[in-house]
Amino acid sequence: MPTVLILGAGSDVAQAIAQAYAAKGYSIQLAARNPAQLQAIQKDIEIRYRVECSSVVFDAADFAASSATFSQVQPLADVAVCVFGYLDTNEQSMQHWPEAEKTIAVNYTGAVAVCNAIAIRMAERGSGTIVGISSVAGERGRQSNFLYGSAKAGFSVYLDGLRNWLFHKSVHVVTVKPGFIKTKMTDGLILPPLLTASPMQVAKAVVHAVDKKKNTIYVKWFWRYIMLIIKCVPEFVFKKMKM
């Protein structure tokens, strides 16, 4: 059976993706920083889906260590999904450099460190798929979330290039731009229901995109058009807006 690696396995979205693949019979490799969480999720998947499940402890903010870890993890997964991310209010991140640094470290540098390690091995093998959960926030910098957004923008551009590089080695890359998802990251925010996906909807979209070798997906289709419009607003107007 093929194996899927879930990076940042403790989040709602990651658990939904792991379940969607376990339901298809995949072996599951879970990676996260909290061992107790990993153990709970691993046992649950084994019992519910009767598939093989293993776990790896890593911290995305510790670039060197995580790069080393994923250069060796066996077996090398068929599908690797980079789900982890970090969001604080832009206000907080502007006022406290450690917050801003963490936002960049987890969403960009940390993601690149892990994806690189896996990409190199998949390229050598000549097969596999890497999925990166990025964000529509990375499509245009806005006053409300440009620290997070710029890190995600970097990650999206990285995934574009990686897709191009890996295409010639028969490895595929999927970029996911979920829009709003109802998770603990967005707990406390009032989200418009039509534009908000559930973790399970994201998971199904990921599985589908991997199967169909899609390049970039928006989980709810209208986000593609919303972002198109947002990107069309001329900068001299955009800079005056409060978004």
Add this chain to the structure above:
Amino acid sequence: MKRNITNWGNYPVEHADEYQPAFRDQLQALAAEKKDWIPRGNGRCYGDASLAPTVITTTKLNRFISFDTLNGILDCESGVTLDQVLEVIVPKGWFLPVTPGTKLITIGGAVGSDVHGKNHHVDGSFSNHIVDMDVILPGGELIVCSPDAHADLFWATCGGMGLTGLISRVKFRLKKIETSYIKQKQIKAANLDEIIRLFEEYKDYTYSVAWIDCLKKGKGFGRSILMLGEHAQLSELTLAQQQQPLKVVNKTLFRFPVYLPSIFLNKLSIGIFNFLFYLKNTKKEINNVVPYEPFFYPLDVIDEWNKMYGRKGFVQYQFVLPLNQKEGLANILHRITERGFASFLAVLKVFGKQDTMIGFPMEGFTLALDIPIRNGLFEFLDEMDKLVLEYGGRIYLSKDARMKAHTFQQSYPRLQEFKQTIQKYNGQQVVHSLLSDRLQLTPQ
């Protein structure tokens, strides 16, 4: 995040802060930090039991911990729902030891209400099958309890409506099955006397329950269908069924689209009952083998059927009377139907013996009926409560939204013990609910 929360009856509504911890450490942190909270599972109790200014919902704390397929022992987090449990255990030849009439409740809710099923007279309620469980007290401390360890906490938590703290894990014993099918027998009874006689005659059946037609007056008062069942053995299945004897069925047919004005309600349920009574059951007795799903969970195929009672919501009135109060049962049912308050169907069941600290069941008849909320209803139910008290009965907290504190105090004989135990483990009454405030269990 603050939102309006209601339970199954859509009454009352509480504007509450809701937290959904996904891991035990997050839960313990919340339990230590928050005030005025109550545990909530899937919100399938009918009234105000899992409502409070702060609600800690367990539906994300929903992992299996271990499953001993040889001995039939399951250990899981409290937010796992019964339908998830069935999906895991049925294919391995095991079944829930006790199940209520819906599989959309959590294991924590099954313990918090100490739920009963159609097999109460044989297998008792859910607490009878627990090996041990973890309870997180207000303050965050975790205590493992069982009938042998911290027994007071254990018995105050089973049926304790969340008032001792939050159950985070439950280990319980399962029931062995050969197939996932039920050998069912349905018998028509012409009136209340006959249905009571039939319960007695068929008391050896593992599962039994009756649906009563509440609109029938006069000679046919109490006409009903008795539904009996046993887990089918392999040899009792058809060849086709034998291909996959432990099949799991799990589907919602449709979602109830909108809140209906309540006049539609009676027409709809009359239709359903008549269908069963006249079309399907033209014979006095029917015997067949059916999947477990329609036998245990006939209503679960319609998602959100509670909307058919309209926006004002409804209450379920469920009481139990001692076995010798057959007349009392007839009297109360009679008054409810005379006043035209009842929706069409009532569910009747005979309980076996039980004497737990705060459990609802006692040996006797339990009747449950849904009543849409309208003017005069609560006053009328207060009168019914008086009769229930007179006949030595009591009301099920998990269905209740309106009982008066004095009724409650007179009808649960081990109440003092329960209160003392709450006092011991939840002394500051950090944990309380609209229900516990209303019933003066947690003086505010």
